[in-house]
Amino acid sequence: MSIITISRGSYSRGKEIAEIxxxxxxxxxxxxxxxxxxxxxxxxxxxxxxxxxxxxxxxxDRFVYSKDKYINFIQSTLLNFLKEDNIVYHxxxxxxxxxxxPHVLKxxxxxxxxxxxxxxxxxxxxxxxxxxxxxxxxxEQRRKWSMSLYGIDTADSSLYxxxxxxxxxxxxxAADIICHTVQKEQFRTTEHSRKMIEDxxxxxxxxxxxFNISPSIGVFAHNGNVHIQAKGREIQEEKLIExxxxxxxxxxxxxxxxxxxxxxxxxxx
Numbered sequence: 001m002s003i004i005t006i007s008r009g010s011y012s013r014g015k016e017i018a019e020i021x022x023x024x025x026x027x028x029x030x031x032x033x034x035x036x037x038x039x040x041x042x043x044x045x046x047x048x049x050x051x052x053x054x055x056x057x058x059x060x061d062r063f064v065y066s067k068d069k070y071i072n073f074i075q076s077t078l079l080n081f082l083k084e085d086n087i088v089y090h091x092x093x094x095x096x097x098x099x100x101x102p103h104v105l106k107x108x109x110x111x112x113x114x115x116x117x118x119x120x121x122x123x124x125x126x127x128x129x130x131x132x133x134x135x136x137x138x139x140e141q142r143r144k145w146s147m148s149l150y151g152i153d154t155a156d157s158s159l160y161x162x163x164x165x166x167x168x169x170x171x172x173x174a175a176d177i178i179c180h181t182v183q184k185e186q187f188r189t190t191e192h193s194r195k196m197i198e199d200x201x202x203x204x205x206x207x208x209x210x211f212n213i214s215p216s217i218g219v220f221a222h223n224g225n226v227h228i229q230a231k232g233r234e235i236q237e238e239k240l241i242e243x244x245x246x247x248x249x250x251x252x253x254x255x256x257x258x259x260x261x262x263x264x265x266x267x268x269x
Contacts, residue, residue, distance in 0.1 A: 079201035224255030
């Protein structure tokens, strides 16, 4: 029992590989399902969520925390899916949310630019140069997205347990490699690693619940005990603590909530 995350660029065959792996292992395969579930749960248009995980944040996004809010919602939904175990997730951001979970096998699929260009040309019926420009722009946008939100470059091989180059290695070969690797002892779910992901999922859901009260917030959970760090003015501290505790207490699985208020920082012109 394990979780597999597959990161890939456009037209790198990652979706196809994920589907083959899930069929062979009997795992559930998810990607766009996350957006649909998130959209339904939080009553947010799916297009806003798509933009949140594909477009790098603008200065305005960072100022009003709008993109951060959507990312938090997606993270909460994904982690609740992953609690079920036996999952193959392909798409952006998965490896960031579970980077410290031992039973997650993190895969990066890459392929030659010319092969990707050919697929883009065939699908969109466009020229070689148009396809190349689209792919370069998409790759750069993904890189900017992960750097701006997490300070991580998605192309950094150290983020992954396996980087597979589709070329000499076929799609079926890649699926074989992944299915073989995930059977290794180090990727099997343990009680400890299961608790880790449950704690992450609870923290993410609490953060989504209290985000509108205090966007700049840190949430940590362990065995139902939730500790929240928020920023606020001293004069509003008691009211802020009470609002956060009340909101967080509505989340299923929360047993106890502690709140730590840190003073807002002021900057001189």
